[in-house]
Amino acid sequence: MTGLVTVLGSGAMTNTINGIVDSDVMLVIGSNTTETHPIIGLRMLKAVNNGSKLIVADPRRIQLCDSSELWLQQRPGTDGALINAMCHVILRDGLEDKEYIAERAENFEAFKASLTDCTPEWAEQISNVPAADIEQAARTFAAAERAGIYYTMGITQHTSGTDNVCALANLAVITGNLGKAGAGLNPLRGQNNVQGASDMGCMPTFFPGYQRCDDEAARKKFAEIWGTPVSDKPGLMATEMPDAITNGKLAGLWIMGENPIISDPNSDHARKAFEQLECLVVQDIFLTETAEIADVVLPAASFAEKDGTFTNTERKVQRVRRAVPPPGEARDDLSIINMVSNRMLGNNRGGYQGSRDPIYHTVPPFAAEIFTESASCWPALTGISYERIDEEGLCWPCPDADHPGTPILHMGGFPRGKAWLSAITWTGPAELPDEEYPLILTTGRVLYQYHTGTMTRRSEVLEESAPSAYVEMHPEDAKSLGLEDKEVVRASSRRGMIQLPVRVTDRTNKGLVFIPFHYREASVNLLTNDALDPQCKIAEAKVCAIKIEKIESESVEITLN
């Protein structure tokens, strides 16, 4: 998001899911779409059937590769080089959309100059993708009337995450692919409400609606709406919190619906830090690994037990409706926040602390009221109301009650005026293979599981479909270590060690292994690197160095399915 804000002035998927079938070319980079976003993957396959060309850039031969015209098998962490080289080819051969650039971009000359040395041959050295393939990819992309870029965490979860996104934005701008249907720059959100949580200001430097905390006017506005002064001091990023705890700066933490002990890179570090907190409050639907070390655990409601909205990856605000009451004394998260707030701050609702609703036990202010308040403090949402999205959601920006919403962003211009073509210098991953840890580890999801598995592993069809972690390994690597398919091995990095079975497959490249991160019994984030992107502070979960060892003893206790 930070990257998109730099180039364009706002960070969100620019186009729609429906528009995918209209694209002439799709560049899917760092996204195993058919497994992580199955319905979007389905639309991509449909587009291919309709004649659009698919370029996949991924270290693994993911399913989409089978339908692609071109597969660029880059080394993990080299996306920036690859994209810069594509831009280089486009500018070198004059394939850019000159009119578009003149009209809608700035800093072009400096940007062009920065790419002089980023030749396909240079990128081949770094990424291992043949220069000819990079040339072809660039030409195919530039030639398309409508070319869309789709990416996920494979691009962002790197120390160079922000730069990677900027590089992709550059590519979209110079080919004139922003502001029209079937094109765009499309981060596919991995979770149901990433967009909504960001929109609503759950970020240390932004108030709701991406209004900066260090902006005097914004502070004044929110102080007025909330009736209290607000701090101008930028807050801590999630990834900075463990160190802040260790340094004694942070003493109390309230975690709502997250399980950072499994999901965070170098998760053992996070656990040790959290254990030092004076007070850790965890609010969740299950006793997660993080909840287990909490001082207070609050039973929350699942999506089916509460009202509200989720904003999907296309910025579409859609209703969530309660269908069943939460179990036992569990309460919806909003009521919990209201209860804590009432208890701690006194009577923000005339001293009312309890609930009058005998089935759901909701405590006001209710979701509809909160939505109205949030919509009133950000013009992009002002035109959206529960009434309007009852049948179908609306894409923000939607500035007034008659506005039809904005499925495609940047049709007329960019929020920051012109797009800023930023010079990107490629930097490699923080940790590369060496003699001791000779393999590159990358992580991701599988179709049947989700995130840390708290939900999917408790849904029998899903769990039985993918019950066990595994490490995907190229046959030659397996052979050189003397490993058989399904054999349980030890995987370790400088940060941790896990045991899990090997899955020998040529879908992964030599020297590269892949482990899904859903499984607590073989939690791969014990191994991953928590080195941070200097700008947005995302951790480099997608690449680190590890070693795989055969377990010689007979005493393997993990049973295989």
Place this chain on the structure above:
Amino acid sequence: MKTVTLTIDGREIVAEKDLTILEVAKRSDITIPTLCHVQGKPSDSPCELCVVEVAGNEELMCSCVTLAREGMEIQTASEAVIAHRQERLAVISETHFGDCKAPCNLTCPGQINVQGYIAHVAKGEYEEALRLVMERNPVPFSVGRVCPRFCETRCRRILVDEPVSINHLKRFVADWCMSHEIDLKIPKDKPTGKRIAVIGGGPAGLTAAWFLTRKGHDVTIFEAASKLGGALRYGFPDYKIPREIVDYEVNTILRMGINIRLSQQWGRDFTLQDLKDMGYDATFIGIGATVDVPFDVPCTDKENVYTATNFLRMVNEGRELDLGRRAAVIGGNNIGMEVARSLIRQGVEQVTVIYPRARLEMPANQRNIREAENEGVQFLLMASPVGLCGTPEASNRLKLDLLRMKLGEPDKRGKRPVIPIPESTNSLGIDTVVSSLGQMAVNGVMKGGELEEQLKLSPAGMFVANPRSSQTSVEGVFAGGDASTGTKSVIQAVVSARRAANNINAYVMGVEKDPADNRFNFHRGRTFDDVSLKNFDGINVNLREKMPERPPEVSTQDFDEVKLGFTEKMARREAERCLSCGCTAFDRCDLKKLDIELGININKTGMGTVPVYPIDHSHRAIIVDRNKCIYCGRCERSCEYDALEVKCESLDEKDRPVGLVIDFKDNCVSCGKCVDNCSTGALNKRNRIVPIQAEEVREIRTTCPYCGTGCQMILKVKGHTLMEVTADPEVAPNYGDLCVKGRFGHNFIQHPDRLTRPLIRRQKGMPLEPVKWDEALDFIAQSFAKILGEKGPDALAGLSSARCTGEENYAFQKFFRSGIGTNNIDHCARY
């Protein structure tokens, strides 16, 4: 856009060019039935249900493949069209093999979704199981103890080993919910402003009150006794239904919000006219049948001669009775058995039941007779009392004279009457005699007032009520339960009162009553003889769980409950014995729907009689029953991944498949779309084992909680349980598509691991312990306030979630920014 103008059923319609007639009709809200159509993917060999008549064409045309053209005149429901549809449906139905409803469901007088609640038990969803039972039977605690179990007599498991212990499972879920203090949170409709009086607080009155209250009416129960329960409390002794169970049952019902007036005897304390004057819009009479048929032999006016209901009432009220050593019970009905067993428990040494016919002809349930016998009750059969006039011997208080009986020639209906054997007089020396010769609601004329006197009574002393409308001879007065039907089982009283409640609701609201369940039913054989044993291939013998009970020598020493109830493990094991005969596609089957709509009588036109294919459980998410497949091909054509193949070896003379194969290919992603498109129950979602029948199912539109695509889903919810997830093909962004997580990934909601109470760790190193919300909130408020005071606002932070709603995220950051005063707020997926 180019358009064409045509008429459908006389309506002029302007439609987009190049659309099929079916599509044009659909867009004009004209329904044309089809069994095979998938939008945009018409079948190569259509089912021909969608035929229409196009003027100028002799042949009927399939609307799914015929384009709408300029000037067409189309009839979608002409005689010829209907006849063709009926013919096609009959052909298709002829080989469809399965049970729509399970035999247990069909046999239950309460039409309770038996298979459904057993399936809930098998899944550990006891609360939902009870909720399902209570949709039709508000007294499951009692019925679970005393039901004659009509259902079990038809359980198909009998053809394998023994029937499923259905009633014990019902009792289990009721007891489980009681011991876990479950509040079922059963909703009721908005207040209607109508007031209903219910006379009688027994099973019928309670049932009527329950259903009427759920409909939003203001109900008052008038009960003559000092406590509610009626027959449950005063008719069944404690060893059958303990008092605390009756109390709990009654309270569960009253929690719905029902007014009660106790110790109010109808005819003495109030009359029907009083009720009218008080403003009640209708009255329900559910007073049961509590007046004993007199013991009509000479000299019954002596002491120590009782009638059954009076006797049981005295016993159940705990009255001290001097009953002597030997007692006789006159009559072989169920109440007689309870009298006999109560006498044993009162310390009577010898209890003899006297009945003029053979044991098998006794009206009591054979199970009840066996239980009485096990406890030492003796039976003197083919004997009839003639009087108590004789002088007893010194050791006895009474002398009961008897005549031996024999069977006479069969009458017209084939029943053999009993006739006394002349001079076979015999006598029995006893201390107490209790007659149980049947009950009536009123002996003689109902007294009280003018309206009471207008109430028509049957010769047997029951209120005459129209069996359809439940109306008595007095306008606005309804009757149900034993008071109108005569003495029957509790479940039958419930059914009668439920029907009356439905009628009363229709009466006071001026609306049609809820329709009865449609009786249309495919079946695998109506009687056991008709059911092919091939149905049970591969099912191993697994005998039923034995109900733990106290041995007679112990249980007869007191009035404590004899049967102790299943443990949870026993219940789960027993529930797993269910063969799940009924179809889990009951609520979505298009074949059944169209058969009913078009009036196909499958009992005449025919249905499958033997299973041809085994049920295929090999797919991880989908169960395949080819016996139900009608070869429509919707599954194959709806699959977005081309991962499903339906084929057959050949077609029979009516183009039906022989040697059918439904094959999932390796690239199947288990998204389940084929199941949603199946026109019968050939494809079923594996985790959807509870059939949904006539019960209310709510469909809630919401957004998928997994990835960021934001697929729109429909949650089908019954009670408090998510039954399944589907999607609307018309709604963006997913247009009916969902992935495996979308359709199958929501069971976690009901997982037993869910957090249900706040937990706190009072000190570092101590375990987490459950507490009340109050304490948890105080703990947080105090801890945060302490940190705030000592280290300032920036020592606190919040980690929010991309999983939670926008509103929750807004409120969360607002709490930290405006409440605490820090910007330390983030979520882990903001990049």
